[in-house]
Amino acid sequence: MGKSEGEEWEPKILAFCCNWCSYAGADAAGLERRQVPPTIRVIRVMCSGRIDPAFVLMGLLEGADAVLVTGCHIGDCHYVNANNKTRNRYEFLKEFVDELGLEPERLWLRWVSASEGPLFAEMVREVTEKIKKIGPSPLRREWKK
Amino acid sequence: MSKYYLAWAKDEEIRKKGANGGFVTATLVSALENNFIDAALVVAKKSVYEGIPVLTSDPEVVKECAGSLHGAPINLTKYVVDYAAKKRIGLPTKPCDARGIIEQAKRRQVNLDNIFMIGLNCGGTLHPLRMREMAADFYELDPDSVVKEEIKEGKIFLVSEEEGGEEKEKWIKIDELEQKGYGRRDACKSCVTKIPTSADLACGNWGVPQGEKKTFVEVLTEKGEAILKNAIDSGYVDIEEAPGKGIEMRKKIEAGMQKLATSWKERMDEVSTLSRSGRFEFYVDALKNCIHCGACKEVCPVCACEADSKCLDMNDERDSYAISMYNMLRIFHLMDSCIHCGQCEDVCPVDIPLTLIQRRFSERMQRHLGYIPGMDVKEKPPLYETELRWSAEAE
Known part of the structure; x- marks a missing residue:
């Protein structure tokens, strides 16, 4: 897709960020002028518990090479215990993605608090590196020119 | 609270017509006559290949429906849903019917207090289309002339009516047929729930002494005990204590069938030998023909969503996804709850191997979850x- 010869392939990573922690964490990374790879596309949600597994599946079908779900640490949820539900759903998604024949690295769950800007930047770097190694998602459909 | 009995219908006619002593029919009839239940849900025989679920409060209709029907693999769960909210209903249940009803109760679609499940031990059912082919190719009978079928002692018996009213019986061993891809449905071949332990009663002929036309009954719940007591008190059914030998025999038959099912499960799983990318290719290829008719969702005994279900709602025919949202969501939502009844594959108009796909996804999750x-x-x-x-x- 508009890629010229010799240019390195850039993965597309879809990230769901919780309004109360990881979205602020991503903000903090920017405030501290930390380099975050431009591979990430952030969608802000009010809580990681709002992320229906269908969103993750749709993200993968739409062509994301990896989906990153981030939320508050267990016990810190703004809505009592919704991130426990996130963790529950993640376990289902993990099995699903594995059985479907996608690499397990295409799905991530990380807890990032509002103060963990450096951690956020580090996490995105790590995901990008891993995905660069395993290549584009087989679910991705490129339009023929 | 397991109690074991041998039971039979006192009414000669019912006893003759029922597969094993007519206990199930007699129990339903007596429950209807004493107003113990408001209606019974039974499967009426149209031909050996076709059965129609009938909801009736007429004991005569129930009597007509006596006997087994292996060629009509219907799951009765969804037929119960609307009715059982207000009225009491009694029905014979295969293990997968009973499990489906329990799953619907978990999703608050039925009131279990209103449902009397007379469980039937089940060795498996046959797909009507396969059965027709089987009759023509292996039994060398005209499929339309078959009037009776029976499974016993590991053989499938087909009885055809020749011109002039003469009956001709033929049998072939189940194993022989199944090696060639015929015989029972895939879901039944690999099913390990042979005794409906989640029903109220579990009835069958396993453990009945040779030559006797009686039903082996296991009482599983208080509701089951009540409906049995009603049948005895009204003089429809007679019981005796089951012999210890019979109980052992029944366990042995169940264990044997479970072992066979486990080996079938491994033999039929063509995906397990594939690599990760091979698996992906297989799923994409298998699901690409889906026309999103929603039939598998409609018959699924576990699914409780109605017309505005998420799987159909989030699916858009214009999408060019490798696998459609409908299939992704259906499979995902059943990962913890699929009971492997195979109804989805039976109704699929484009023959997607859904039994295998749902089993692959759900079984590993259920194993992890215990x-x-x-x-x-x-x-x-x-x-x-x-x-x-x-x-x-x-x-």
Whole structure:
């Protein structure tokens, strides 16, 4: 897709960020002028518990090479215990993605608090590196020119 | 609270017509006559290949429906849903019917207090289309002339009516047929729930002494005990204590069938030998023909969503996804709850091997969770839990 010869392939990573922690964490990374790879596309949600597994599946079908779900640490949820539900759903998604024949690295769950800007930047770097190694998602459909 | 009895119908006519002593029919008839239940849900025989679910309060109709019908693999769960909210209903249930009803109760679609499940031990059912082919190719009979079928002692018997009213009986061993891809449905071949332990009564001929036309009955719940007591008190059914030898015999038959099912499961799983990318190709290829008619969702005994279900709602025919949202969501939502009844494959108009696909996805999740759906109404589906029971430390 508009890629010229010799240019390195850039993965597309879809990230769901919780309004109360990881979205602020991503903000903090920017405030501290930390380099975050431009591979990430952030969608802000009010809580990681709002992320229906269908969103993750749709993200993968739409062509994301990896989906990153981030939320508050267990016990810190703004809505009592919704991130426990996130963790529950993640376990289902993990099995699903594995059985479907996608690499397990295409799905991530990380807890990032509002103060963990450096951690956020580090996490995105790590995901990008891993995905660069395993290549584009087989679910991705490129339009023929 | 397991109690074992041998039971039979006192009415000669019912006893003759029923597969094993007519106990199930007699129990339903007596429950209807004494107003113990408001209606019975039975399967009326149209031909050996076709049965129609009938909801009736007429004992005569129930009597007509006596006897087994292996060629009509209907799951009765969805037929119960609307009715059982207000009225009491009694019905014969295969293990998969009973498990489906329990799953619907977990999703608050039925009131279990209103449902009397007379469970039937089940060795498996036959797909009507396969059965027709089988009759023509292996039995060398005209499929339309077959008037009776029976499965016993590991053989499938077909009885055809020749011109002039003469009956001709032929049998072939089940194993022989199944080696060639015929015989029981795929879901039944690999099913390990042979005795409906989540029903109120479990009835069958396993453990009945040779030559006797009686039903072996296991009482599983208080409701089951009540409906049995009603049948005895009204003089429809007679019982005797089951001999210890019979109980052992029944266990042995069940264990044998479960062992066979496990080996079939491994033999039929063509995906397990594939690599990761091979698996992906297989799923994409298998699901690409889907026309999103929603039939598999409609018959699914576990699914409780109605017309505005998420799987159909989020699916858009214009999408060019490798696998459609409909299939992704259907498979995902059944990962904890699929009871492997195979109804989805039966109704699929484009013959997607859904039994295998759903089994691949759900069985590994259920094994991890240590959860068997459709067994205990108090166990919530794990997908709805806040905390998973197995330790799942996030990465």
